Amino acid sequence: MLHRAGRTSWKRFAAVLVPSVMAAAALGIGMAQGALAASFFISGQKFQVALDTLDVRGLSIYGTVDVTRKGALVPVFVTGARRAEITGLCQSVVVPIPVLGPYTLKITGGERRPVEAKNLFLDATSLSSGQANFDDLDIGVAAGAVSKGPISREDRNSRFFDPNGFAQQADSAFLSDVRFTTVAVSAATFNVPGLDVRLKQGSHECF
Numbered sequence: 001m002l003h004r005a006g007r008t009s010w011k012r013f014a015a016v017l018v019p020s021v022m023a024a025a026a027l028g029i030g031m032a033q034g035a036l037a038a039s040f041f042i043s044g045q046k047f048q049v050a051l052d053t054l055d056v057r058g059l060s061i062y063g064t065v066d067v068t069r070k071g072a073l074v075p076v077f078v079t080g081a082r083r084a085e086i087t088g089l090c091q092s093v094v095v096p097i098p099v100l101g102p103y104t105l106k107i108t109g110g111e112r113r114p115v116e117a118k119n120l121f122l123d124a125t126s127l128s129s130g131q132a133n134f135d136d137l138d139i140g141v142a143a144g145a146v147s148k149g150p151i152s153r154e155d156r157n158s159r160f161f162d163p164n165g166f167a168q169q170a171d172s173a174f175l176s177d178v179r180f181t182t183v184a185v186s187a188a189t190f191n192v193p194g195l196d197v198r199l200k201q202g203s204h205e206c207f
Contacts, residue, residue, distance in 0.1 A: 052088025058151025065160035119188035130177030
C-alpha cells in the first residue's frame with residue numbers, strides 16, 4: 001500500500017507540475033529567441049520579476065484591467081518600454097503541488113551581458129526601485145495621448161482602456177534594484193543571454 005501511494009503521489013506531481021514546467025520552459029526559450037506572443041488570457045497567479053538594473057528608452061505607465069481565462073478581472077498598471085536593457089534578470093513563481101507542497105520555478109539571465117527587449121510590457125500590481133532616474137518626465141498625461149513610450153495594441157483596443165485616464169511617460173529612465181509583482185509580461189522581442197530555468201522544492205522566490 002505504501003508503494004502504491006508513493007506511485008500515486010508522483011503521478012499527481014507529474015500531472016500538476018509537468019505542464020507548468022513545460023510552459024515556463026517554452027516561455028523562457030521563446031523569450032530567448034525573441035518569439036514571445038503578446039496577446040493572451042492571464043492565469044491570474046502573481047509572480048515576481050527582479051532586475052538589478054532597468055535601462056529604458058521610451059517609457060510609459062498606464063492603468064488597465066487584465067482578464068483571466070475564467071473571466072475574472074485583475075486591475076493592473078502597465079510599465080511599457082520601447083527599448084530596454086536589463087541586467088540581473090530573475091523571474092520566479094511558486095507552484096503548489098498536492099502532497100509534495102510548494103515548488104519554485106525560477107528563470108534567470110543577463111548576468112554577463114544585458115537582456116535586450118523591444119516593446120516590453122509588465123502588467124504589475126506593485127513596483128519598487130532602490131533608485132529611479134527619469135528624463136523629460138510627464139506625469140498626468142492622458143493615456144490616449146502617450147507618445148514617448150508604447151501602449152500595447154491589445155490594451156488600446158480593450159474595453160478597459162480609458163484614453164482619458166491617468167498615465168505617465170518619459171523619454172528615458174534608469175532604475176536600479178527593481179522589484180515587480182506581476183501577472184503578465186510580454187514583449188515583441190526578448191533576448192536573454194545566459195538563460196537558466198530551474199525547479200526547486202520549497203519557496204525560493206526572487207525577493
